Amino acid sequence: MRPNVVLIGSMYAAEAEELLEQHADVRRVDEQDRQAVLAALADAHGLVARYPAPVDRELLAAAPHLLAVLSSGRGVDNIDIEAASEAGVVVANNPGLGGKPVSEHALGLLLMATRGLTAVNRLGLEAAWDARLTTHRVELTGKVLGIVGLGNVGGWMARRAHGGFLMRVLAYDPYVSAEKMAEVGAIKVERLEDLLAQADFVTAHPELNDETEQMFNRTTFAQMKPGAYFMNTSRGRVVDTGALVEAVRSGHLAGAALDVYEDEPLAKDSPLLELDNVVLSAHIADFTVETKRALALSAANQLLTALNGKQPSAALNPEVWARVAERRQAMLG
Template sequence: MICLVIQPIHPKGLALLADAGIETRLASAATMDVVANEIADCDAAITRNAGLNRAAMEAAPKLKVLGNHGIGVDPVDVVYASEIGLPIVFTPYGNVQSVAELVFAHLFAIEKRVREADAAVREGNFDYRYTRDFREVTEKRLLIVGFGRIGRRTADIAKAAFQMEVSVHSPSVPEADIVAAGFTPAPDLPVALKSADYVSLHQTLTDKTRGMFDAALLGAMKPGAILINTARGALVDPQALADAVTGGHLRGAAMDVFAPEPPPADHPWLTLPGILLSPHIGGATEEALERTAMQTAGQVVDVLNGRRPEYLVNPTVWERRRGA
């Protein structure tokens, strides 16, 4: 059996596949045209943010399972995969802690002006310490938008470590569940934005959430607030965020995700120092990469050996899956 690894994964995941007698083949490029040319004789594939489109699936008549390395599956044509009986496994817990930690790394970098302070010392401006532009995060107000696994972990850390007042906007989660978790429901998003010092995005990307943080919602945020996005780049309108930061309405923003990735050279955020950028590193810690690769590879092995995996994106296909 052969597994096409569309984008590199942790060596321990590759070793797990090898131990199961599965040959791994790294795609020569993570573009769908290349993948379509190299996937024809493969029994399995593992992808990360490159996804897998319909054309590539159509070129893979032997494909019995797709491993999605991570939580988000929007780059994968899940509808077509389900039509043809192709199970998609994913890893909903592998990167939770790492992404939640990045939220606070970004937050501290902005509130403590870490980048600016480093530059000041290197430029000989030690008096930068007198600018009075540094803030504590303890006991501030945090609004979580999207109460999935990462949103919940971020809320837990904020409350336990920094005694933050945490509110949650998540239409898909019953308010009773939010209260039971120890947080305050915020059903009216524009109202909640008015009092939040920090807003952290954790929603999935859908037609409804695409571009939801537009000029209107950004304008509803508390003056001097900070927006952090470790979820999906398309949740935020790029130009509207640029305007909100350069205009002084927001103290800053941090973006770990973009639409598309990588961002084009003319992306409005690339020239703005008020927006902290990172290249989708939330789940890229050594620990998260190892966990995610092992969980993905393990479930691919399960499917190829006829065992139902623990986490299926499309569970209804299991009984009618390819090769069953």
């Protein structure tokens, strides 16, 4: 029996969808049509949910035959893993692919923010030309970069900043040892407030969870060095947007650069759009040609692995695999 696979939104590469179609009956549904999503899942065995499409308890309850859920990328804050585990559904993501592109993008944002590279687009050529000698610009070489969250992306950020720009790199991550940090050119700082007080630039790369949600708020922005810059390419909800706007408007922070937001897409009336010293991009840090293809193929291959009776390599709830395998055998043989 061929399994049924539902795609909520298209995958990042057509090649991955074609791969799934070779081995399964594939149905595509629009994330915005909730009823169509629920109806499509009635006989689905596999699901790929394009971020930020929610995979919640209601959805899982509508999918009695579901065996595996794949995230479109690395992040899974849109998937209720606890509910999936209760339902006997394995959840997997696609780790290890975003470090290089996201760190490149973060450094690009930092250069744009610190060197006024959006001036022509923002002000027009004539006004930007007139302001070129009075605009506030700073160099990176020899300055202090503070990295919050030294996982894959943070590690690549440290390598590039230390090796490429000769920056002094400090890192805060309670779950990474000083020895591991030293391997990528970073110095471990035990307390977040100590890093914030020293860094000329702070870049956020933590996982989004209960511990990190809105970890950058009025208190933490006040602890940052006056005149520092803040960047976020992780998840929007690690930042209290109102507090960031206040910190920039007051002049306490010299500027900021963001690729992710508390609510996406960013509202047309967001106060962030009113700030000349804030650089914004549209949640595209890891959406390079190379990484989109790698993410999509990773998701497709892991889903097929699960549907063929083997545990996917990046399962986030591997403790349920025995139940999944038993259910799969009963349904697909």
